[in-house]
Amino acid sequence: MAEVVVETEHLSMRFGGVVAVDEVDFKLRRHELLCLIGPNGAGKTTFFRCLTGQHRPTAGDVWIGGRRTTGLPIHEVARMGVGIKTQVPSLANGLPVRENLWLSARRRHAPRAADEQVERLLTELGLQAHADQLAGQLAHGVRQMVEIGVAIASDPWLLLLDEPAGGLTHDEAERVGQLVRSLNQRMTVVVVEHDMAFVRSVAQRVVVFHQGRVLADGEPEAVLADARVREVYLGSKVR
Numbered sequence: 001m002a003e004v005v006v007e008t009e010h011l012s013m014r015f016g017g018v019v020a021v022d023e024v025d026f027k028l029r030r031h032e033l034l035c036l037i038g039p040n041g042a043g044k045t046t047f048f049r050c051l052t053g054q055h056r057p058t059a060g061d062v063w064i065g066g067r068r069t070t071g072l073p074i075h076e077v078a079r080m081g082v083g084i085k086t087q088v089p090s091l092a093n094g095l096p097v098r099e100n101l102w103l104s105a106r107r108r109h110a111p112r113a114a115d116e117q118v119e120r121l122l123t124e125l126g127l128q129a130h131a132d133q134l135a136g137q138l139a140h141g142v143r144q145m146v147e148i149g150v151a152i153a154s155d156p157w158l159l160l161l162d163e164p165a166g167g168l169t170h171d172e173a174e175r176v177g178q179l180v181r182s183l184n185q186r187m188t189v190v191v192v193e194h195d196m197a198f199v200r201s202v203a204q205r206v207v208v209f210h211q212g213r214v215l216a217d218g219e220p221e222a223v224l225a226d227a228r229v230r231e232v233y234l235g236s237k238v239r
């Protein structure tokens, strides 16, 4: 089996009396493409933010690439070669798409190489026609693609995406799904996602969160057919 590249041990995050993440033990191996799902308020985003360094967990530990990263801020985690797309938009609205991608590529590449990287990304993401548009003026679907572009511009080995298909049309979600599968050829990927069609078509492995704990973990077909998983979704999301 491939090496473990992300691990949590008894990871917990409380907000006052709310236990959002409750002693989660988790392992991710190199080359995996994992989807994290669960009903609203299950703790997915909180868990994700503990991995990315947006939250300092109240208990337990996180290891990424063999290094203990518990409490490291997000820019330090990113510098370890981790690409992050948060649920909250991160683009500079007043700058064109090309510039947004370039600034991210520059974190890893010299200026000339960053130029080349931006051209590669525009092609890979199908964004050539939008290269000179201001990020603040993009349609939602295009914007999501640019957000992913910014997350991968520094050639991460680990990609963490919170709701990349959120608010997309069926066709747009399918394109993001194809992109994520293709990125998985060269990166280990974790995706937090609500859209079940997306999860079914993309995931190799699905982890279901419920009340801050892992309710189920396994191959998509088995997990989505699990009676306990269907129950927590009350038939509303698992179809």
Ligand SMILES: Nc1ncnc2c1ncn2[C@@H]1O[C@H](COP(=O)(O)OP(=O)(O)OP(=O)(O)O)[C@@H](O)[C@H]1O
Pocket (backbone or CB within 6 Å): 015, 018, 019, 020, 038, 039, 040, 041, 042, 043, 044, 045, 046, 047
């Ligand atoms: N910054 C915060 N302050 C206080 N409580 C929070 C905070 N963030 C999350 N929570 C609470 O923690 C619990 C888990 O929330 P979280 O956002 O992680 O769920 P989620 O699974 O991502 O839900 P969704 O599907 O709606 O995005 C919820 O009860 C939420 O209200």
Ligand SMILES: [Mg+2]
Pocket (backbone or CB within 6 Å): 044, 045, 046, 087
């Ligand atoms: Mg969330």
